[in-house]
Amino acid sequence: MALKAPSPPPSSIHTLILGAGISGLAAASTFRRCAPSSPLLILDANASIGGVWATENLYPGLKSNNLLGTYEYSDFSMRGEEYGIKIGEHIPGTVIHEYMERFVDWAGLREHLRLRTRVLDAEEMEGGKGWVVQCLEIGGDGAQKNYEVQCEKLVVATGVTCVPMPIRFAGQETFDAPIVNFASLAKVAKTLVADENVKHVTVYGGSKAAYDCVYMFVRAGKQVTWVIRRSGHGPTWMAPAYVYLGPFRCWLEKLTTTRLFTWFSPCVWGNADGFGWIRGCLHGTKLGRKVVDGFWGKLSEETLKQTGLSDGNEELKKLVPSESAFWYAGQLGVLSYEEDVYGFVRSGAVKVVRKDVVGLESGGTVRFADGEMVKTDALVCSTGWRFDSGVLLGPEEKLAGWGVPSTKYSRAQKEDWEALNERADKEILERFPRLATAPVRDQDSLLVNPGDVGFNKEGRPNEREEYAPWRLWRSVAPPSQVVSGEQNLVFLGMLVNITTVVRAEITSLWAYAYLHDLLKQPLASLSTKDKARLEIDFLGMEADGKAQREATERVMYDTALFNRFGKWRYAMGYGTRIPDFVFDSVPFFDLLLGDLGLRSWRKGWGWVGEVFGGSYAQSDYRGLVDEWLAMRAGEVDGTMNGSK
Numbered sequence: 001m002a003l004k005a006p007s008p009p010p011s012s013i014h015t016l017i018l019g020a021g022i023s024g025l026a027a028a029s030t031f032r033r034c035a036p037s038s039p040l041l042i043l044d045a046n047a048s049i050g051g052v053w054a055t056e057n058l059y060p061g062l063k064s065n066n067l068l069g070t071y072e073y074s075d076f077s078m079r080g081e082e083y084g085i086k087i088g089e090h091i092p093g094t095v096i097h098e099y100m101e102r103f104v105d106w107a108g109l110r111e112h113l114r115l116r117t118r119v120l121d122a123e124e125m126e127g128g129k130g131w132v133v134q135c136l137e138i139g140g141d142g143a144q145k146n147y148e149v150q151c152e153k154l155v156v157a158t159g160v161t162c163v164p165m166p167i168r169f170a171g172q173e174t175f176d177a178p179i180v181n182f183a184s185l186a187k188v189a190k191t192l193v194a195d196e197n198v199k200h201v202t203v204y205g206g207s208k209a210a211y212d213c214v215y216m217f218v219r220a221g222k223q224v225t226w227v228i229r230r231s232g233h234g235p236t237w238m239a240p241a242y243v244y245l246g247p248f249r250c251w252l253e254k255l256t257t258t259r260l261f262t263w264f265s266p267c268v269w270g271n272a273d274g275f276g277w278i279r280g281c282l283h284g285t286k287l288g289r290k291v292v293d294g295f296w297g298k299l300s301e302e303t304l305k306q307t308g309l310s311d312g313n314e315e316l317k318k319l320v321p322s323e324s325a326f327w328y329a330g331q332l333g334v335l336s337y338e339e340d341v342y343g344f345v346r347s348g349a350v351k352v353v354r355k356d357v358v359g360l361e362s363g364g365t366v367r368f369a370d371g372e373m374v375k376t377d378a379l380v381c382s383t384g385w386r387f388d389s390g391v392l393l394g395p396e397e398k399l400a401g402w403g404v405p406s407t408k409y410s411r412a413q414k415e416d417w418e419a420l421n422e423r424a425d426k427e428i429l430e431r432f433p434r435l436a437t438a439p440v441r442d443q444d445s446l447l448v449n450p451g452d453v454g455f456n457k458e459g460r461p462n463e464r465e466e467y468a469p470w471r472l473w474r475s476v477a478p479p480s481q482v483v484s485g486e487q488n489l490v491f492l493g494m495l496v497n498i499t500t501v502v503r504a505e506i507t508s509l510w511a512y513a514y515l516h517d518l519l520k521q522p523l524a525s526l527s528t529k530d531k532a533r534l535e536i537d538f539l540g541m542e543a544d545g546k547a548q549r550e551a552t553e554r555v556m557y558d559t560a561l562f563n564r565f566g567k568w569r570y571a572m573g574y575g576t577r578i579p580d581f582v583f584d585s586v587p588f589f590d591l592l593l594g595d596l597g598l599r600s601w602r603k604g605w606g607w608v609g610e611v612f613g614g615s616y617a618q619s620d621y622r623g624l625v626d627e628w629l630a631m632r633a634g635e636v637d638g639t640m641n642g643s644k
Contacts, residue, residue: 011148013040013150014153015038016133017040017155017157018119018155019044019156019159019162021044021049022053023507024492025100025109026504027504028040028112030508030512031512034625044114049097049100049113050096050097051161053096056186056187058186059186060193061215061219063091065208065253065498067087067089067253070617071091073505073618074619076107077618078099088241117136119133121134121391124489131150131152153515154488154490155492156490156492159389159493160578163390167383169357170359171360177364178192180380180381182209182380182381183385193216193217197377199223200376201213201222201223202225202366203217203225203226204357204382204383206229206235208236208333210228210382214350217380218344223349224350224351225376227355228352228353229355229357230355236321237300237331238307238332238334239252239335244306254614257585257586258614258615259275259611264282265581266279266292269562269588272524273587273590275610283432289433296325300325315350316352319345327570329496329570329573329575330497356368364379366379387405387574387577388405389491400416400417402478402489403478404478405467405468405470406467407467424563425564427528427529428565469576472559472579474510475562475588476490476491476514477490478490482555487515492511495578496573496574496578496581497579499585502585502589502618502621503588505621506624507592519597520597566580
């Protein structure tokens with residue numbers, strides 16, 4: 001849907017939201033409902049709303065991992081009959097975009113949007129009074145306009161898939177064939193598919209995105225060579241939407257949000273669900289760990305069996321993940337295809353190559369480390385995304401305290417975080433001994449250009465700088481601001497999990513409450529050890545000296561626990577760089593709802609409902625904003641009437 005940007009742009013605003021994807025729109029809707037009269041502006045670089053589901057990012061055949069009913073805002077249902085899809089079907093990207101357009105109108109956000117607008121940088125004002133944001137608006141005719149916006153609160157909701165990893169191979173300048181970054185696939189896919197001269201396509205990468213590329217091109221009649229690095233993390237886990245565990249047919253996505261099954265995942269914030277004693281038995285005893293290993297072993301075995309990857313086919317063996325599904329998170333994918341993608345491998349339409357690429361040569365030649373090569377008419381690279389927000393924040397010396405990825409930390413800042421990491425690692429491995437057996441990933445997960453970025457002319461890996469990882473309190477707030485009381489900055493969508501939309505809604509409400517100093521205190525710590533076990537009750541404190549230092553240290557340690565847990569728990573996922581989890585979503589929501597003062601057990605009938613009430617879904621969180629506002633109104637009325 002075309003949008004005419006308002007003119008002129010506002011020079012000041014109360015809340016500025018960067019990003020009009022799932023998280024940005026959830027934040028905008030939530031903030032407007034909580035403060036209808038507060039001025040709000042949403043900026044996005046795309047020409048349409050939707051983020052990854054923006055029109056310009058949709059390639060042929062793109063569908064969600066989710067089935068109808070699990071990828072929608074809790075207060076705005078996606079009715080299948082209105083979009084031509086049925087229960088049990090995956091949702092086409094075009095439908096998700098249309099749904100989000102309707103949500104914008106339903107939530108009254110259209111007038112608050114400015115699209116085609118890049119944020120060049122954002123600088124915090126002196127004394128933490130707000131932000132000065134430099135913007136560049138690019139019109140449909142290419143005309144450019146620079147302007148500045150000042151805001152009191154800045155919400156960065158650009159997510160972790162806004163800046164693609166660059167493709168860097170030795171010899172790529174003489175390759176003589178198209179080289180396509182997956183991030184640009186939507187712009188060229190139809191042309192490549194329709195081009196009769198493109199008979200052979202090489203797809204590089206082992207992620208769900210690579211699966212999508214392989215499927216799209218082979219369905220178009222192309223011969224496909226699928227290259228997955230031997231020295232990398234290998235192919236991801238892919239599963240059907242429904243898996244059998246013994247005689248039970250389980251909807252995989254629902255399995256991850258069923259409280260009983262979440263207990264089988266060791267989780268540093270797991271005790272927030274009120275079943276800490278069960279978790280302690282499962283992960284703190286040898287017998288319990290045997291039960292947990294049995295669950296994950298069965299899930300992995302059944303997934304391989306039901307996809308056909310364990311049927312003995314030599315080509316399919318190359319697509320078997322190298323580790324148990326236990327160690328994966330955001331890289332888990334669902335086979336959302338109309339045809340069996342593995343059938344194309346069996347038929348020979350797809351050839352799988354598990355080798356390292358050392359360079360590209362003229363004539364469309366891809367050369368491997370063993371000296372062999374393949375000639376191709378196009379190379380499509382699914383090499384992932386940079387894990388920063390794509391927004392240049394300042395001042396630079398505050399980045400470490402904000403927990404923002406950067407290569408600019410001082411030596412002292414690095415040493416402070418390393419000391420916290422060492423303490424956090426010790427506690428995590430004591431609480432969850434199973435994690436000490438985590439597979440060792442290659443050491444590139446924190447590099448500026450991680451993963452499949454090729455080799456230089458001398459055959460050596462390209463030199464890469466190392467980033468600090470995301471270190472946000474509760475995955476949302478800059479830890480240094482939690483204590484300082486500035487509270488003018490939050491990040492939304494800087495994590496990966498399957499419950500995307502519900503997570504966006506709950507973190508948005510949490511972010512609003514945090515920014516306006518409305519969280520319930522004291523707040524729960526993730527730690528169960530020593531002084532850090534004390535509850536966090538210093539949000540926005542202004543004390544100086546020893547109390548301030550202790551408060552800061554405790555928030556930083558809590559943040560380190562959150563960050564380092566991902567490194568150990570999801571060693572084959574993105575956990576070292578960003579929060580990345582699957583079976584831990586429900587207790588994460590419990591934690592945030594507790595901070596908000598809302599009930600986290602939402603099934604009714606107490607613990608019985610939580611254990612036997614089935615999976616958590618959008619309907620369980622419907623009306624959450626109104627519930628919180630009603631609670632707040634009751635507290636205010638109670639205070640005015642002298643009851644508090």
